[in-house]
Amino acid sequence: MTGIYIHVPFCLRKCPYCDFYSVLFTEELMQKYTDAVCRNILALKPKAIEADSVYFGGGTPSLLPPEQAEKILECIASSVKLADPEITMEANPSSISLEKLRGYRRAGVNRLSLGVQSLIDDELKALGRLHDAYQAREAAIAAHRAGFENISCDIMLGVPGQTEETLDITAERITALPVKHISAYMLKIEEGTPFDTAQMGALADDDERMCALYLRLCETLAKKGFEHYEISNFALPGARSRHNLKYWRLMPYIGIGPGAHSDFEGKRTACRRELSEFLESKVQKNVLIEENIDRAEELVMLSLRLSDGLSLGELEKLRGREPVRRLKNRAVQLEAQKLVSIEKTAEDEKIKLTERGFLVSNAVIVYLLDC
Numbered sequence: 001m002t003g004i005y006i007h008v009p010f011c012l013r014k015c016p017y018c019d020f021y022s023v024l025f026t027e028e029l030m031q032k033y034t035d036a037v038c039r040n041i042l043a044l045k046p047k048a049i050e051a052d053s054v055y056f057g058g059g060t061p062s063l064l065p066p067e068q069a070e071k072i073l074e075c076i077a078s079s080v081k082l083a084d085p086e087i088t089m090e091a092n093p094s095s096i097s098l099e100k101l102r103g104y105r106r107a108g109v110n111r112l113s114l115g116v117q118s119l120i121d122d123e124l125k126a127l128g129r130l131h132d133a134y135q136a137r138e139a140a141i142a143a144h145r146a147g148f149e150n151i152s153c154d155i156m157l158g159v160p161g162q163t164e165e166t167l168d169i170t171a172e173r174i175t176a177l178p179v180k181h182i183s184a185y186m187l188k189i190e191e192g193t194p195f196d197t198a199q200m201g202a203l204a205d206d207d208e209r210m211c212a213l214y215l216r217l218c219e220t221l222a223k224k225g226f227e228h229y230e231i232s233n234f235a236l237p238g239a240r241s242r243h244n245l246k247y248w249r250l251m252p253y254i255g256i257g258p259g260a261h262s263d264f265e266g267k268r269t270a271c272r273r274e275l276s277e278f279l280e281s282k283v284q285k286n287v288l289i290e291e292n293i294d295r296a297e298e299l300v301m302l303s304l305r306l307s308d309g310l311s312l313g314e315l316e317k318l319r320g321r322e323p324v325r326r327l328k329n330r331a332v333q334l335e336a337q338k339l340v341s342i343e344k345t346a347e348d349e350k351i352k353l354t355e356r357g358f359l360v361s362n363a364v365i366v367y368l369l370d371c
Ligand code: SF4
Pocket: 010, 011, 012, 013, 014, 015, 018, 019, 020, 022, 058, 059, 060, 092, 115
C-alpha cells in the first residue's frame, strides 16, 4: 500500500532553528496552493494507486482551513483507492481551535501530530515558538474533545536551558494528556539559520548531554507504557504511525508539494523547492534523486531504526548467504558491546539495536555494512 504525503509549506513565522522549506502564510496563497495540490492529485488517477495513509506535513498544515483540507481529501478519495486510511495532520498549538479541529475531523482527518516541543515556557521561548505550555496542553485537550483518538506530540531534545529534570516535567505532563504517540527529535543546528552560532553549536554538539537526555526520555516513556518502536518514536500499543512506518519499511509513497519526496515505481524523486513553480505548473516537476536503489543496503539502514530490527532471512533473499554471514559476525562483536541484540526464532534471525545502540545508530550501521 502506498502513502500520500501533502507538504503544506506555509508558516506564520520562521522558527530560528528551522530550515524546512516554508514561506510566510497568506490566505490567498493557501487557496491557490490547495488548487495546485488538487490538480496534482487528480493527475494520479490513471495510475490506479491503493493507499492506506495520508499525511499533511509542513510547514504548518494546521493553517489550512478545514474546507480546504476536505477538498484535498475529496480529491484523494476520487483519484486513489483508499483502504481505511490513517489521515494525519501536523498542527501547531498556536494555529488551532476547537472549531477548526472539529472541521478537520469532519473532513476525515483521524490523527493529529502536535508540535509541542516542550511544556516548559522558558524552553519554548528559547526555541522562538509562538505557543506557550498552557496553549500546547489546551490544544491536546481540545483535539481529544473534537474527536481525535490518535494524538501524537513532538518533543525536542537539547533545547537551551533543558535539563533531565525539566525534560521529565515535559514527559510527565505530555503523558498525562490523551496522547498515544510521541516523537522525540534532537535539536540540530542547520547552516544559515539564526541558531547557527558558536554558542548554539557547542550546545548541540554536547554529545554527553544529548545522550543523557535521550536515555532519560526513553526510560520515562517506557515506565508510562510507551513502546520505543523507532529511534525517535514511541507509541502506546496499537498507535505506531502507519504513514511514517512506510519510510522505514521501504514501502512506496508519493509526495506532493515543493520539497516533497516520493519513492514510487522504483524511483526516488523530489519536487523542486519553488512555490511559484509549483503553483504555476499543471503537474509538479519532480527531479530524479535515485534510481536502481540498493534495496539490501536500505533494508539494513532503515530496519535497524526499528525495534522490530533487521531480518537476516529477508536480507539473505536480497544479498545471498555469504554477505549475510559476514554481517552477522560483525553483529556478534557489537552484541558483546551491548549495542545490538541477536534474536533467533524458528523461522528467522533478527538483529536489533539496543537503546545505547540507537544512540550511535549511524556508526553501528556503517560498521555492519562495511563487510
Ligand atoms: S512552524 Fe515548524 S516548519 Fe514552520 S518554521 Fe517553525 S519549525 Fe519550521
